[in-house]
Amino acid sequence: MRRLMIKPLVVLMMTTSLAWASEAALENIQVETSVAAVERGADNLMNDCHSCHSLKYIKYRDLVTFGIDKKKIEAWRGDQALDAPLASLMTDDAAMQSFGKVPPDLSLMTRAREGGASYVYAYLLGYYNTPDGVTSNHLFPETKMPDVLGISGTTEPAQRAELQGKAHDIVSFLAWAADPHEEERYRLGYYVIGYLLILTSLLYFVKNQIWSRLK
Numbered sequence: 001m002r003r004l005m006i007k008p009l010v011v012l013m014m015t016t017s018l019a020w021a022s023e024a025a026l027e028n029i030q031v032e033t034s035v036a037a038v039e040r041g042a043d044n045l046m047n048d049c050h051s052c053h054s055l056k057y058i059k060y061r062d063l064v065t066f067g068i069d070k071k072k073i074e075a076w077r078g079d080q081a082l083d084a085p086l087a088s089l090m091t092d093d094a095a096m097q098s099f100g101k102v103p104p105d106l107s108l109m110t111r112a113r114e115g116g117a118s119y120v121y122a123y124l125l126g127y128y129n130t131p132d133g134v135t136s137n138h139l140f141p142e143t144k145m146p147d148v149l150g151i152s153g154t155t156e157p158a159q160r161a162e163l164q165g166k167a168h169d170i171v172s173f174l175a176w177a178a179d180p181h182e183e184e185r186y187r188l189g190y191y192v193i194g195y196l197l198i199l200t201s202l203l204y205f206v207k208n209q210i211w212s213r214l215k
Helices: 002-024 035-048 060-066 070-077 092-099 116-124 157-178 182-214
Strands: 055-059 127-129 135-137
Touching (some): 035 157, 055 157, 060 070
Antiparallel strands (some): 127 135
16 A cells, blocks of 8 residues: 555656756746847747747737837738737648647747746757757657757857847747736836825824824
């Protein structure tokens, strides 16, 4: 009976250990929030990822509001309305024929994966060529997504550094896309906290005035 109990425990410990090791291997990156960095990421994503992936929660108008170059946005959206979402250029039927599944929407990708932006960054740079000549991914070996950045065939340090910068910009854009109103909320939060502090001070002053008359 004890052996039967020990085996599941060992399996659980091994699974937990492997999961921890996978998370520990992720490089803890800091995304950039500047307009320039997010714009570079949007540019790279539209060139390398948008043919297959959508961002259904992001509209072209959101890009304009954030401050991304309007000429680029006009080129990306074509004849679509400003309030249209960033829909994939590939139909679902074509995706099923090519990959066997519809590529996931990227709007919340940095929030959906454990490890967040660091996971997505490691995934983009995790492609490698096996001895059999097959391209695989360290984080997600069963992935159907091709090596869009071409990191698996890169050996020169300068080229790898360039692709790492490209992946970092894409992840910065995806982090912004997952919560495009984050900075606006923070600014509003400061105003609300300031208002509450002033209101509390005034109420405290009024309370002291009232109680001073009752003493």
